Amino acid sequence: MMGSFKKEVVGVRTVKGRTDRVVVVGAGLGGLACALHLAGSGRQVTVLERESVPGGRAGRLSVDGYEFDTGPVVLTVPELIAEALGAVGEELDDWLDLTPLDPAYRAYYPDGSTLDVITDTTRMAAEISRVCGPREADGYLRFVDYARRLWQLERADFIERNLDAPTDLITGNLLKLVASGAFRRMQTKINQFFRDPRTQRIFSFQAMYAGLAPQDALAIYTVIAYLDSVAGVSFPRGGIHALSRGLAGAAEKHGVQIRYDTTVTRVETSGGRATGVVTADGELIPADVVVLNPDLPVAYRDLLPEGRARKLTYSPSCVVLHVGSTQGYEKIAHHNIHFGRLWKGTFDEIIRRGELMSDPSLMVTNPSRTDPSVAPAGRHTYYVLAPVPNLDRAPFDWRGDLTARYTDQLIGTLEERGYVGFGAGVEVLRAVTPAEWEEQGMAAGTPFASAHSLFQTGPFRPSNLHRALDNVVFVGSGTQPGVGVPMVLISGKLAAGRITGATR
Secondary structure, eight states, X not given: OGGGGXXXXXXXXXXXXXXXXXXXXXXXXXXXXXXXXHHHTTOEEEEEOSSSSSBXXXXXXXXXXXEEESSOOOBOOHHHHHHHHHTTTOOGGGTOOEEEOSSSEEEEOTTSOEEEEOSSHHHHHHHHHHHHOHHHHXXXXXXXXXXXXXXXXXXXXXXXXXXXXXXXXOSHHHHHHHXXXXXXXXXXXXXXXXXXHHHHHHTTGGGGGGTSOTTTSBGGGHHHHHHHHTSOOEEETTOTHXXXXXXXXXXHHTXXXXXXXXXEEEEEEETTEEEEEEETTSOEEXXXXXXXXXOHHHHHHHHSTTOOOOOOOBOOEEEEEEEEESOOOTTOOSEEEEOOSOSHHHHIIIIISOOOOSSOOXXXXXXXXXXXXXXXXXXXXXXXXXXXXXXXXXXXXXXXTHHHHHHHHHHHHHHHTTOTTTTTTEEEEEEEOHHHHHHTTOGXXXXXXXXXXXXXXXXXXXXSBOSSSTTEXXXXXXXXXXXXXXXXXXXXXXXXXXXXXXXX
């Protein structure tokens, strides 16, 4: 039997006992990646998804001919997608049609200047030299070498590896990371390469994804800027949700049963082990192993007996506007970052003081310029993201008139920053606030999970293997290695490794 052939890895905790039948709760990207790796190892896998489509946070909103990605819109490191598909012998190109974005971003600054973020380093150095001068371009080239080296040092030993204790970090690469200054503050390290505030911002704003200000985040998170600003950003035809559909389709092709419109209400346990899960209609689905893809603290709270994750500090949340519009703007790129005048003050407002941005920095994504199929003919889709405090930090009443007022404010800000007639062109508008994120099952009303502070990173982040129920495994951004599409895909491989004993 498959369970009896599981490879035990010395020093790494794995699921004990039989592992033939695995139930994965949630068809998010992490759950689907886990299912693919498990199917490739011969397990019998059933995925139970409460929605009618796969993807979890990477879902789909369809309104009057407009198609919107409901979660992540930036896709990097496509080789991780290829790896998940390769677990069952599938090829990436057979499931996704990826377009590299050039530029990856277009940055807009308060002084009226713009900077294209180009993943070709020679062209990017020329762009930085044009906007900020040759000294800044030299700093960029040094930064690329540094960030690439960080990614190489971190990837195998600290990101794509199951960690059980701080001692697991003690490798030769740890000493190299310390020597490189990776445990200093991100902003301090960025300032060693860049002196112009414009380049400092475009290569450090990604700290917000980790839930921290650049002044507080560790320099190890410089790899986030490397992955999207240097390694490259792609867009799949049909939107990021096409990735969800592709992973689900490949999984089903290789024997994974995915049951949609199926809500799990609890994990059934006996003798210190999970024995299966119970659905909303009372069906008991037996399992040798249960993998939980819901937000980890919510999975503990709602699905596990007497379960409660430790108290965590959460990342900021965001308000997202999904806009279907008659207006098009020739001068923007696919992804656009609009920086306000404030920088450190903006992070202070959102993270420290729990306030809305007084001078907003916004991301505007325009998917229809790359893939016209996501909008009716002659129309355009926009995804406007504004960071806001999470509900733990600032329990605003987003169900009241605040949402309408803040939406109007954001549209006004866009019009001030060059999106002439943006409000008048709106045909479809959906605002997603921390209240909606909370209703969807995200702790503290944030889609960015717990912050990547020092003691919520690596082995200090909530484990993907339950401490008491040794056949319950977690997957997704709330566990190791963390937030973002690449990390969530890796979390799927790591969760599967807890079951199969695979180390890579």
